[in-house]
Amino acid sequence: MAIQLSKALSLMLTVSSLGFLVLSVLLMMNDKVFAALLSFVTGMILLSSGISMLKHESYA
């Protein structure tokens, strides 16, 4: 059960990270530089967390 939950959470993090990355591209196209950069960092952190959880799960 715990593994399932962690898998769901990691997938959620990864998908939401992609959303933030797409958002950062859209913001950049509208010249909103700082918003785009912050969104990019948010996306990367979420992606990093997602991968980290996936890796942790595979070790378990």
Place this chain on the structure above:
Amino acid sequence: MPRIDIREAPLILLSAIFMVLLLALEGVEAVPLSASLIAVFFTLLSIAGLRFSLEPLGYAFSSILGFLLNDEILVLSGAVFLYLCLILRGFARLIADSAAKAAVILVDYVYVAAVLFLANAIALRFSNIIELPELPDWFPLYTYLMASLTLLLMVSVGGKAFPDITLFLEKISLTKRSFMPLGNPLSVLRFVVRSTMFITAMLSIPYTPVLLLGYVAGRVAEKLVRAYAPKWIRRNIYVVTYLSMLASTLFDPRVFQIGVSEEHFLEFVRRMVS
């Protein structure tokens, strides 16, 4: 342990005395300010164990000659001359020593050049002796970027709590055998996160410095938190800086609305520099 090369010490001392004499003889206004600053800077560097000596003399000579002849190109060429000397020294090291060491030295020199250009720009700005030369379009932008980098570098060197630049240098200067080993994709992601936060902080200087403050506060907090944090936080400690930057946006909510077009940015920098 800092080392001083005894053979080069007299030259450093000579350049320092030369500068002090000029200050005394010519008066503060007539003295090539940048040359004096650089001589002091290099003397300090030499004391700290980094051995630079002949270059400041050449640089000072070129700057002084420029001021005496009222030739602004000559003043600026001092920095170029010194930069070339440093690059040559880097290449000499490349031949005599290992490639990795030479790469580190060459990358460091880019930042030394930034300090030189900044000092020269300040000197030209505050000097009433000569008019500002017609600068090419890219020059204000270059000065601005170098000034930002220099500011952050000074904090980095002085504080030791800001290893982002060091990390960046380490990655681009190929000091390790493999460039960003792909065995662990997380290290790449963390590097991207850190670099982006660093670039955002640097870009924010002219627009909304509160982001830079958030970044610096976050980096300091990281250092403080690291000792007490549990292991899983310690591994992703950069989140502290990220949260600090996000918190700083509360003080300036228009961060999310700032648009930076190329012309706007160039115009801003031009106004700031001139």
